[in-house]
Each structure stands twice: as C-alpha cells, then as structure tokens.
Amino acid sequence: MAESPVDVDNAKDTNPGLQSSVSVETCPGTEEIDDREDEGEKPKEILIVDPDTEELDMNHQKIKCLENLEPLTKVERLYFRWNLIKKIENLETLVTLRELELYDNQITTLENLDSLVNLEVLDVSFNRVHEIKGLGQLHKLEKLYLCANKISRIENVNHLKNLTLLELGDNKIRVIENLEGLDSLKCLYLGKNKITKIQNLDALRTLQVLSVQSNRLTKIENLEGLTRLDQLYLSENGLTKIEGLDRNLEISTLDLANNKIRAIENVQHLSKLEEFWLNNNLVDDWSSAQSLAGNKKLLTVYLEHNPVAKDPGYRRKLKIILPWVSQIDATLCR
Structure with a gap:
C-alpha cells in the first residue's frame, strides 16, 4: 500500500534535522533507473493468473x-x-481500481487516467513528470504522491475535493x-523545492501537517488561517526569527x-x-531557553549544535528549566 514518504509519527524518534518530505537518499534516483536495462535480464510481461484478484x-x-x-x-x-x-x-x-502505484519508473506525462473514477490513491513519485494534469475525472482521489519529479508549478488540483494528502517534495516549485x-486537505508536503515565501494557504x-523544509524561506508568515495546524516542518531554510x-x-x-535563528521566542x-x-541554529543565550518554561506539555527539545550546547x-x-521533558536532543532523560 502506498504511504507518505514522511512517516510523521515516527519522525519524532529520529534526528529532526534530517527530516524531509521526501527521503531522496534512501530511494533510487533517475540515474539508477537508466541502468536497469543494462543488467541483461529480459523485461517481463504482465501475466494475469487470477482474473478475480483484488490486488496485483x-x-x-x-x-x-x-x-x-x-x-x-x-x-482494487x-x-x-x-x-x-x-x-x-x-x-x-x-x-474498480482504488489504488495505483507507479513509483520509480520513467513516466513523463500524467495521462489516460479518466476511466479510473474510483481511484483514491495515486503514486507517481520518482518519475520524470513535468506538469500536473490529466486528473480531471479523479474526483474520489484522496492521496496524491508526485515527489521527486520535475514539476515547476502547482496546478490542476482544485477540483480534488476529497484530497487529504498532497506530496510534491523534491520538485522545481x-x-x-x-x-x-482543496477543502479536505490535511497534509501538504513541499520539501526540497525552490520556494521563497509561505503564501496562498x-x-x-x-x-494539519505542513512541510516546507529545504527551501529558500527567510520568514515565517501567512499562516494565520491555518488554525488546525498540528505539525509544522520548516527546517533547512534561511529563517532568522521565530514569528x-x-x-x-x-x-x-x-x-x-x-536555520539561522538566534533566539527562542x-x-x-x-x-x-x-x-x-x-x-543547528545560532541560539547563544540561556535566557532564551528560559522562554520555554511556559510550554508545560513539551516532551522533546533539540538544541544541539547551537552555541548554548557547548556549555559543559x-x-x-x-x-x-524544563524538568518535565523526557528527551533532550537524541538522548532520553533519566
């Protein structure tokens, strides 16, 4: 079954500085795809053994x-x-198809999907798609994965009223x-693009989940309307202030x-x-850390690789300061 390239639940147990909406390092890229035809094995044909199967x-x-x-x-x-x-x-x-996974192929165009009127999950990640199109009849679509393609613009998705997850990480947006x-959208992944501003949200x-990691942001802004936001991922940008x-x-x-943040505020x-x-920021004042004393539900704090972390x-x-936390950086508190 297709799943988001980011496991948000498990992300909390790993190094947060490495989290991204797409884990390019662990997935073969297009360079490796081209090598497959040189391995000497004859391409296989699709043979249907059980016409009544629900999963192939x-x-x-x-x-x-x-x-x-x-x-x-x-x-299905x-x-x-x-x-x-x-x-x-x-x-x-x-x-009858509900889920179609074409992850990691050599596809350049989204096309010939109009008959799949019951499709709920479509994964065309790690391909060579340049444009979002061809989804006009997929009104039941709930999850759309298009990470690691060559897409430069978000378009032609407004009609997907049932979409809950949109993954566009590692493109050229x-x-x-x-x-x-997109009235039902809960998760939006835009990591590893060329975005300079948070806007139009x-x-x-x-x-509930917004990831704009590894982009070109310099300011946290225009999030006022996202009152249900539960998880916000903005690592690896050029942010200088929490605001x-x-x-x-x-x-x-x-x-x-x-980022380049100097104060916790x-x-x-x-x-x-x-x-x-x-x-991996620039926090150098302990009084800054003191400002977290009001966050009584805090469980995990990562401040390593800041100047304050050099203090013996x-x-x-x-x-x-935070006697109730259960984890500082990657180490559990005793």
Missing part, C-alpha cells in the same frame, strides 16, 4: 509497458513500483499557489532545525507544543 503486485519486475490488464474485473490495488514503464496506458477497463478548493482550513505563529494554537510539533502561547526541534552544563541547565 508487480514491483521490481522490469516491466516496460502497462498491458494485458483487461481480465482484471475486480482489481495495482503496484508497479521500480519498473521501466514510460507511459500510463491501457487502464480503461479498470474502473517556486511558488505556493492554486490550492483553493488561507483556503486550507483543514490543514507568525500567533493563531496556530494547535501546533504540537515545530521543526525549525538548520514567540512560542510561549503554544500550549500544546510537545516536540520542539531547533538544533548544557543538559543539566536545560533540565532545570
């Missing part, structure tokens, strides 16, 4: 073409991860735009690692904050 797993089979699928009259889930497929085609008869109409009233979170009272996880009002990741009594002092 053809992962890592050197399949070049989507074909011979007509006998599948009851199929198709998995074609890590193959040699270049074109989405021959799916017209698969009206410069502007957050055209998200109006006011329509996403149901959003703009006055109305985001539901935040439980705040990731600001690997403007978080005292986040009464539900449990995870605060500020490692770093952990002891932080524990005195």
Whole structure:
C-alpha cells in the first residue's frame, strides 16, 4: 500500500534535522533507473493468473509497458513500483481500481487516467513528470504522491475535493499557489523545492501537517488561517526569527532545525507544543531557553549544535528549566 514518504509519527524518534518530505537518499534516483536495462535480464510481461484478484503486485519486475490488464474485473490495488514503464496506458477497463502505484519508473506525462473514477490513491513519485494534469475525472482521489519529479508549478488540483494528502517534495516549485478548493486537505508536503515565501494557504482550513523544509524561506508568515495546524516542518531554510505563529494554537510539533535563528521566542502561547526541534541554529543565550518554561506539555527539545550546547552544563541547565521533558536532543532523560 502506498504511504507518505514522511512517516510523521515516527519522525519524532529520529534526528529532526534530517527530516524531509521526501527521503531522496534512501530511494533510487533517475540515474539508477537508466541502468536497469543494462543488467541483461529480459523485461517481463504482465501475466494475469487470477482474473478475480483484488490486488496485483508487480514491483521490481522490469516491466516496460502497462498491458494485458483487461481480465482484471475486480482489481482494487495495482503496484508497479521500480519498473521501466514510460507511459500510463491501457487502464480503461479498470474502473474498480482504488489504488495505483507507479513509483520509480520513467513516466513523463500524467495521462489516460479518466476511466479510473474510483481511484483514491495515486503514486507517481520518482518519475520524470513535468506538469500536473490529466486528473480531471479523479474526483474520489484522496492521496496524491508526485515527489521527486520535475514539476515547476502547482496546478490542476482544485477540483480534488476529497484530497487529504498532497506530496510534491523534491520538485522545481517556486511558488505556493492554486490550492483553493482543496477543502479536505490535511497534509501538504513541499520539501526540497525552490520556494521563497509561505503564501496562498488561507483556503486550507483543514490543514494539519505542513512541510516546507529545504527551501529558500527567510520568514515565517501567512499562516494565520491555518488554525488546525498540528505539525509544522520548516527546517533547512534561511529563517532568522521565530514569528507568525500567533493563531496556530494547535501546533504540537515545530521543526525549525538548520536555520539561522538566534533566539527562542514567540512560542510561549503554544500550549500544546510537545516536540520542539531547533538544533543547528545560532541560539547563544540561556535566557532564551528560559522562554520555554511556559510550554508545560513539551516532551522533546533539540538544541544541539547551537552555541548554548557547548556549555559543559548544557543538559543539566536545560533540565532545570524544563524538568518535565523526557528527551533532550537524541538522548532520553533519566
């Protein structure tokens, strides 16, 4: 079953500075895809053994073409991860399909999907798609994964009223735009793009998870309308100040690692904050850390690789300020 490239639940147990909406390091890139045809093994054909099957797993089979699928009259889930497929085609008869995974192939265009009117999950991550299109009839779509492609613009998704998750990490997007109409969206992943500003998110009233890691942000702004936001990931940008979170009272996880922030401020009002990741910044004043004393639900604090962490009594002092925390950096408190 397709799942988000970010496991947000498990992310809290790992180094927050390494979290991203797409884990490129652990997945083969397009360079490796091209090498598959040179391994000497003949590409396989799709053979249907059980026409009544509800699930067909053809992962890592050197399949070049989507074909011979007509006998599948009851199929709900198709998995074609890590193959040699270049074109989405021959799916017209698969009206029962609910989940289609084409992760890690050689697809350049989203096309020939109109017949999949019951599709709920579509994963075309790690391909060569340049444009979001061809989704006009997928009104039941709930999760759309398009990370690690060549997409430069967010477009043609406004009609997807049931969409709860949109993954566009590791593309070439410069502007957050055209998200109006996504009334059910809960998770938006935009990590590793070229975004310079947080904007055009006011329509996403149901959003709970926002990741804009590894971009070109210099300011936290325009989040006032996201009053249900629970997890905010902004690591690896150029942020210099914690600000703009006055109305985001539901935040439980705040990731600001690997920025240029000098002071811990403007978080005292986040009464539900449990995870605060500020490692690899420029905090050099203990009075700054004292401002976390009002966050009584805080469980984990990452402040390593800040100037204050060089203090020989770093952990002891932080524990005195925050006696209720259970983890400081990667180490559990005793």
